[in-house]
Amino acid sequence: MALLLAINGFSVSQADSPPRYHAxxxxxxxxxxxxxxxxxxxxxxxxxxxxxxxxxPDGTALTAYHVVEEAEQVECVMDDQSTxxxxxxxxxxxxxxxxxxxxxxxxxxxxxRTYPFIPLRTGQMKHGGKVFAIGFPMKGTKIITEGIVxxxxxxxNGRDRLLVSAELVNGMSGGxxxxxxxxxxxxxxxxxxxxxxxxxxxxxxxxxxxVK
Numbered sequence: 435m436a437l438l439l440a441i442n443g444f445s446v447s448q449a450d451s452p453p454r455y456h457a458x459x460x461x462x463x464x465x466x467x468x469x470x471x472x473x474x475x476x477x478x479x480x481x482x483x484x485x486x487x488x489x490x491p492d493g494t495a496l497t498a499y500h501v502v503e504e505a506e507q508v509e510c511v512m513d514d515q516s517t518x519x520x521x522x523x524x525x526x527x528x529x530x531x532x533x534x535x536x537x538x539x540x541x542x543x544x545x546x547r548t549y550p551f552i553p554l555r556t557g558q559m560k561h562g563g564k565v566f567a568i569g570f571p572m573k574g575t576k577i578i579t580e581g582i583v584x585x586x587x588x589x590x591n592g593r594d595r596l597l598v599s600a601e602l603v604n605g606m607s608g609g610x611x612x613x614x615x616x617x618x619x620x621x622x623x624x625x626x627x628x629x630x631x632x633x634x635x636x637x638x639x640x641x642x643x644x645v646k
Contacts (some may be wrong), residue, residue: 454614459576460566463616466550469495470511470570471520471608473502485569485609486510486534487618488551489645493518493536495549496621496641499525502532510536511573515633519560524644525534528593530623530636531644532608553612554645555638559586564614565598567622569606577606584632595634596620604634611635641644 455463464487473482484501488494495510502508508520522532538546559565563583570576581600588597598611602622611620620635 452615453482454616455616457578459567459582460568460614460616461568464550464552464568464612465576465609466513467552468568468576468609469513469518470573470576471497471501472509472511472573473505473507474507479637481505483570483573483605484607485605487568487608487610488536488549489554489618490551491548493538493547493549494645495520495534495536496610496618496645497534498530498621498623498636499527499530499532500623501608502534503527506533510534525549526644529640529644530593531621531641533645537642552612552616552618554642555613555615555619558637558639559583559596559613559619561585563619565596565600565619566612566614567600567606567609567635568612569602569609569622571603571605581633587637590626591633593639594637596637597629597632598635599628599631600633601631 467488471484475481486497510518510520518536524533567579579601584597609622610618613619623634
């Protein structure tokens with residue numbers, strides 16, 4: 435119920451000043467929309483792991499391009515521990531973004547499953563804006579970290595990225611970077627070796643261009 439209320443609340447335009455959430459509230463609203471990603475090779479062995487998140491109730495989701503690159507099969511382990519196959523429908527290496535379409539299994543009454551989702555933010559983040567990162571450093575262990583936007587746009591090796599202080603660790607790539615209103619402000623992408631404590635995300639604006 436809380437998640438549905440949150441989604442209904444998020445559906446209003448940002449100009450309507452939706453409520454701000456602290457970390458505990460935010461996590462409880464979005465946790466069911468964030469899933470663990472297992473990437474398999476052609477022979478069925480594990481190639482990589484990461485995180486993904488739903489952006490539409492029809493099974494449309496996002497993750498990082500580098501997580502699913504050259505994947506033979508993508509398994510999405512949902513919050514209820516069920517495993518759903520995700521099909522890569524679009525990808526962009528420069529934006530480190532991949533779009534997944536998850537299966538929608540039907541129940542006994544023939545009704546297709548709909549998914550909790552996190553709407554994408556519209557409009558660029560600002561310097562100092564509060565952000566939260568959610569992802570899986572290991573299977574079955576989802577974490578949330580908090581920080582600020584260090585800069586909303588920086589050119590890193592010729593590619594635009596958001597720089598944030600919310601901690602990222604291995605396995606969180608592909609997870610959502612959330613603003614304090616509960617929108618997905620970006621996709622978690624990686625870290626900077628040259629700047630301690632500064633991490634990378636793809637902006638929601640750039641990710642939305644891949645979805646289209």
